[in-house]
Structures are given as C-alpha cells and as structure tokens.
Amino acid sequence: MRLQERFTHQCLTFINDPQLIGNLWTEIHEKYAEKGRHYHNLQHLQALFSELDAVKDRISDFSTITFSVFYHDVIYEATSKANEEKSAELAVLRLQKLNIHQDIINKVSEQIIATKSHLRSGDQDTNYLLDADLSVLGKDRETYLDYTRKIRKEYAVYPDFLYRPGRKKVLQHFSKLESIFKTDEFREKYENQARENIKWEIQNL
Template identity: 60%
Template sequence: MILKEKFERLCLNFTNDSDLIEKFWVEIEKNYSAKSRHYHNLQHLENMFGEIENVKDKIENFNIISYSIFYHDIIYDATSKSNEEKSAEISKERLEYLGLNNEEIHKVYEQILATKSHKKSDNEDINFLLDADLSILGKNDEVYLEYTKQIRKEYSIYPDFLYKPGRKKVLEHFLQLENIFKTDYFKTKYEVQARRNIESEWRNL
C-alpha cells in the first residue's frame, strides 16, 4: 500500500524501530478505516498527498507536513467539536516516541490545530496543508457530488431538519471568504470551481 510505504519512509528519517513504526501505522489504518468514515478516510489522505506532491518544491518542511496529513483526522467523531485538538494530542504523543524534537512536534501540533478554523496563516506550509485539505471543494461536479454524499453519511446521526441548516452555515462561511484557498497555486487551480460547487450544493439543500 502506497500510504503505508510513505509512512514507513517518513518515520525512518527519525527512528529505526520498525516495530514501533508498524504499530503506529496499524493505528492510523484502523482509525481511518472505521465504518463511520465515509469521507475522512484513507482515500482522503491519499488525495491530500496527491495534491501536496504537486507543490513539494514550495514546502519548507515536507516531513512535518506529511506527519500533519497522517494525523490531522486520526480522531474523527461527527458529534464532537474537539477532533482537531484530540488528533493533535495523539500526534504529539506518537511523534515523541518516533524521535522528533520538540520544535518539530510543535509544528505538527500547530498545523493540525489550524485545520479546525482553516484561517489563513503567516506560515505558508500551514496554508498549503489547509488548501490540500479543502481541495475536494474544487473538483469536478461528479467528484464533488460524491463528496457531499459521503459527508452526509458521516452525519447520518442527524435528521435532515438538523443537518441541512448546519451544512448551509458551513457553505455560507466558505462563500463569505474573500478566497477559499490561501495559496496562489490552489487558488488558481480550484477557486472558481469550488465556489460553483458550493453555491450549487447550497441551492439544493
């Protein structure tokens, strides 16, 4: 599996403990493969890596952003408002074992927390991470429609009369932003289509 190999190669930059690397990979795979994960799953990680690879030359620390991708949704509960904080805490614990220094661990922690508010940052690596995370918004009609169905399944605990107003609020937030995407690369690639997709979904809710 490509993701597993990515994780192993990444960890080998910091430790030679193959048992520990395997243990942490199994945890990632298990969490992202949970039955409740219809969108925030391993495919989401693959998509993010696919996007971030295209701007690798613009990333200051590719190891850090890679760890942030792997751990940013390791905890995902549709009923919780603290997924990012919990995911960041797990990353902190695991990366200490893997041998990253305090500064590196803090950077991953901060990047994961940034995925909560998705606000433009002074740190360009954070902006690239956020844009890769939201890149699904700018995909073609068919892919976007599938994404909306997956998100609805993740929130299936909520009936339509609760889900639809909440979802509309999320979509309105994106539409009110001056730019959905923070970096020039992603703005050029996805901004126009993302707004079209979001407006269409909003109208159909």
C-alpha cells in the same frame, strides 16, 4: 507511493524501530478505516498527498507536513466539536515516541489545529496543507457531489432538519472568505469551481 510506505519512510528518518513504526501505522490505518468514515478515510489521505506532491518544491518542510496529513483526522467523530484538538493531542503523544524534536511536533500540532477553521496562516506550509484539505471543493461537479454524499453519510446520526442548517453554516463560512484557497497554485486551480460548487450545494440543501 503507498501510504504505509510513505509513513514508514518518514518515521525511519528519525528512528530505526520497525516494530514501533509498524504499531503506529496499524493505529493510523485502523482509525481511518473505522466504520462510518465514508470520506475522512485513507482515500482522503491519499488525495491530500497527491495534491501536496504536485507542489512539493514550494513546501519548505515536507517532513512536518507529512506527519500533519497522517494525523490531522486520526480522531473523527461526527458528534464531536473537538476532533482537531484530539487529533493534535494524539499526534503529539505518538510523535514523541519517534524521538522527533519538540519544535517539529509543535508545528504538526499547530497545523492540525489550523484545519479546524481553515483561516489563512502566517506559515505558508500550513496554507498548503489547508488548501490540499479543501481541494475537493474545487473538483468537477460529479466528484463534488460524491463528496457531499459521503459527508452526509458520516453525519447520518443527524436528521435532515438538523444537518442542513449545520451544513449550510459551514458552506457559508467558506463562501464569505475573501479567498477559500490561500496559495496561488490552489487558488488558480480550484477557487472558481469551488465557489460554484458551494453555491450549488447551498441552493440544493
């Protein structure tokens, strides 16, 4: 399903206002298409939905997680350490316009914030979101290499002597986790390869 179609269909379950929904989609599209977004773009959203669709029967509230995917990187600046918080804040403001119950909006905000540290959550739906977001770590080496190049481009503002230590710190954070992936499905599918990829990147930074 195309991203715009998916977003529109999701919104229509809460409000019948094509103009509002269209405006919200335009904003999302423009944000993820911003210059400098080499990885955290619309293709990233499509990749997440591909992963989540495959385990849809295991997710209790696919509606909520859908909004979380669309808004989790809506604000993305390489020099900022508050992208997740800003993305969550924008999501709250926009979803309120759709007359969505506040409990759902709060859950979306919590799920977006969770993508900052990627620590195991007590909410299994959130764990599926986190795993989908990190699934690229467990892809084949060629795909992973392409991902690392795109991330480097997004952080082009930083010279190597600053980027490499920062990137290594992020990778070591993941490698020290008892399990990078929180759900059985993603762990079985991606855990081993993710650890190999991370080890390889650290050695080559």
